Amino acid sequence: MSHQPYISILIPLYDELRSIPEMHSQVTDACVRLGRSYEILWIDDGSRDGSAHALDDLAARDPRTRVVHFRRNFGKSSALAAGFERVRGQIVVTMDADLQDDPAMIDDFVKRIEAGADLVSGWKKRRHDPLDKTLPSRLFNAVVSRLSGVRLHDFNCGFKAYRADCVRELAVYGGFHRFLPVLAHHKGFRVEELIVKHRARKHGKSKYGVKRMFDGFMDLLTVLLVTRYRTRPLHFFGIPGMVLGGLGVLILIYLSFLWLFGYAIGERPLLTLGVLLTIVAMQFIGVGLLGELLVRTTIRSQEVFSIRDEREAPAATRAAIYAQPSPQLGPSAPPMSGRELPVSAAEEISEDARTVTVAGKPNQPSPPSPAARR
Numbered sequence: 001m002s003h004q005p006y007i008s009i010l011i012p013l014y015d016e017l018r019s020i021p022e023m024h025s026q027v028t029d030a031c032v033r034l035g036r037s038y039e040i041l042w043i044d045d046g047s048r049d050g051s052a053h054a055l056d057d058l059a060a061r062d063p064r065t066r067v068v069h070f071r072r073n074f075g076k077s078s079a080l081a082a083g084f085e086r087v088r089g090q091i092v093v094t095m096d097a098d099l100q101d102d103p104a105m106i107d108d109f110v111k112r113i114e115a116g117a118d119l120v121s122g123w124k125k126r127r128h129d130p131l132d133k134t135l136p137s138r139l140f141n142a143v144v145s146r147l148s149g150v151r152l153h154d155f156n157c158g159f160k161a162y163r164a165d166c167v168r169e170l171a172v173y174g175g176f177h178r179f180l181p182v183l184a185h186h187k188g189f190r191v192e193e194l195i196v197k198h199r200a201r202k203h204g205k206s207k208y209g210v211k212r213m214f215d216g217f218m219d220l221l222t223v224l225l226v227t228r229y230r231t232r233p234l235h236f237f238g239i240p241g242m243v244l245g246g247l248g249v250l251i252l253i254y255l256s257f258l259w260l261f262g263y264a265i266g267e268r269p270l271l272t273l274g275v276l277l278t279i280v281a282m283q284f285i286g287v288g289l290l291g292e293l294l295v296r297t298t299i300r301s302q303e304v305f306s307i308r309d310e311r312e313a314p315a316a317t318r319a320a321i322y323a324q325p326s327p328q329l330g331p332s333a334p335p336m337s338g339r340e341l342p343v344s345a346a347e348e349i350s351e352d353a354r355t356v357t358v359a360g361k362p363n364q365p366s367p368p369s370p371a372a373r374r
Contacts, residue, residue, distance in 0.1 A: 005039040005064075007031065007110065008089030012079035013097035014045040018203035020054045023097050024065070030103040034110065041066045042097075043083050046073035076158075080180075081172040092167050096158040102197040109161035109194060118166045118189035121152055121181050122159035122196035140216050147224060148182045152193050155181060159196050163189075175219035186227040188308070233291030237284045245281030248274045 009027055013020070024040065031038040042055050044067060055067040068082055080094065091113050095101045101122070112120045127134050137156055144155050155178050166189050170180060181191045229236035251274030255265045265271050312318070 004037075005089045006036040006091065007034070007038040007106075008087035008092045009038060009040045009106070010043070010080070010083040010087060010092055010094045011040065011097050012043040012045055012076055012083065012094075013047065013051060014073055015047045015049040015051060016097040016203070017047070017049045017051045017054055019097055019099050020051060020058070022202075023099055023103075024058055024062075026099075026103040027095070027106070028062070028064075030106045034107050036110070039064050039066060039088060041083055041087060042068070043079040044069045045075070045079045046070045075175075077172045077174055077177040080177050084167040084170065084172065087164065087167065090164050092162045092164060094158055094160050094162075099202050100199050101159040102199060105159070105194075105196055109159075112192055112194060113161050113163060116190065117161075117192040118163050119181060119184045119191045120161045120194050121154070121191065122157040123152070123154040123193050124157050124198040125153070125195050127198050143217070144179070144182070144220055147220065148179070148185075148227075150182050150185045150191060152181055152191070154193075155179065157196065174222065175215050176223065178216055178219065179223045182223055182227065231295055233295060234285070234288035237288030237291065241281045241284030241288065243281075244277045244284065248277030248279075248281060251277065 009031065011023070011027075016023075027040055031040075040062070042058070042065070044052050044055055046069075052069055055065075055069075059065045059067045066086070068086065070079070070082075083094075084092070091110055093106055093109055095103065105122075109120050109122075127137075137154075141153060141155055145151055145153075158177075160180065162184075166184055166187075169187055170183050172180065176183065185191045225233070225236055251270055255268065255271055255274065259265050313321075
């Protein structure tokens with residue numbers, strides 16, 4: 001019998017002192033109604049408002065509560081990474097601590113995971129946020145969905161559920177917490193979406209501003225590089241390099257024809273543009289080639305593929321099959337020169353005479369093929 005919880009509720013927070021007691025009560029009620037064993041893991045991301053003491057009191061009173069304190073504020077991605085390393089449940093549910101996520105929906109997330117999903121991402125279809133947050137979020141979600149190929153409506157929603165196998169393979173750092181569905185989809189996990197109830201913030205204020213949108217687009221480029229182009233960086237840098245280089249070469253060819261017909265091109269700005277585009281293109285391609293060299297020396301098998309399951313016969317059966325000792329394979333032959341034709345010892349093909357020699361006995365020339373007769 002397993003002595004680990006079935007569900008892990010992971011809640012990262014930063015300066016949410018007034019929300020902690022109510023959030024803990026609602027999460028506990030939802031998990032009790034679910035009727036499954038659970039744990040609540042709080043990640044204190046360097047709070048300075050007294051949240052740390054409130055969380056320590058919860059851990060002292062509730063044996064199902066665990067708390068991790070960061071020395072300073074490292075960001076949400078780091079908090080989730082620390083939580084993913086420490087969760088013990090088979091299903092991991094992440095939530096924000098600001099009470100805008102409704103813990104009553106934990107049951108819906110768990111059911112979707114049990115039905116076969118690997119990651120279920122929440123969609124705040126009706127948001128209770130000001131317009132300066134909803135409009136940039138919609139634009140950001142549309143761009144990410146288009147470029148990543150993952151058809152979700154809300155990548156920023158912190159209300160998500162995962163299988164434990166999924167979180168073990170997700171590397172979360174920087175601003176990657178926004179792109180966890182993209183990373184999971186790239187690994188081959190099944191990603192689904194669930195409409196969630198979004199509530200207005202009761203205490204405190206949002207920790208994110210307009211800067212988050214610009215950070216998100218920079219992180220999106222990084223995600224595309226480490227997912228689609230992790231094993232082929234030359235394609236990532238080579239595509240813009242080829243486009244810029246093609247434009248530069250066309251401009252220089254055009255100017256060359258003008259010069260041949262007697263026109264002066266030395267003071268034309270187009271000449272500078274053509275040379276500049278060509279140089280930039282060479283730099284893009286050079287960076288891509290350097291990336292290829294780095295990939296050759298740093299790539300790990302876990303980044304190339306993801307294994308869902310493995311099957312083989314029991315150890316006793318395999319021991320019976322391979323009980324007979326196998327012969328020892330001899331050393332390989334010396335390498336052949338580039339001009340030697342690698343043929344077997346039993347059969348040699350002479351292209352000059354078109355004669356097949358089998359085991360040292362010459363045979364009649366092979367007849368021409370039907371295609372040759374025609």
